[in-house]
Amino acid sequence: MNNRKCLILLLLTIICSCNTKIIVQTTHFQVNDAFYQSWTVSENEKGTDIVLKLSTVDKCIVFDSLVFRGVQMPVSVSFENEYVILKSVLHVGISRLKTSNTIVKKPDQLLYKCLEARQSYSLNGMRREKNKYLRF
Secondary structure, three states: OHHHHHHHHHHHHHHHHHHHHHHHHOOOOOEEEEEEEEEEOOOOOOEEEEEEEEEEOOEEEEEEEEOOOEEEEEOEEEEEEEEEEEEEEEEEEOOOOOOOEEEEOOOOOHHHHHHHHOEEEEEOOOOOOEEEHHHO
């Protein structure tokens, strides 16, 4: 019985150290640009676009969502030359678009999966662009 406990403890130690290596691993992509830009359509319709420009993205990566100012929102993925562009929209007030934003108590971060392992990338130091005023 004692040998069985030692074996289980040894296996748990190995598994935990493997998981630690995955978490400590360097990032699977490079962020070339990260900014946000507020916009206004009318008195009641306002929002902020969050844009990330990435390169050297590993093939295993699936981008899920991002957290900005305590709100988690889905990302749309597009491609521009050798870059992967991620965009999210944070609406304020009435919106013409349907969104599935969720209030969370997390810092600004990009959420993604690599080989089914959920991971995050901190979005500290994002640049703020000048406000946009749109007309329809």
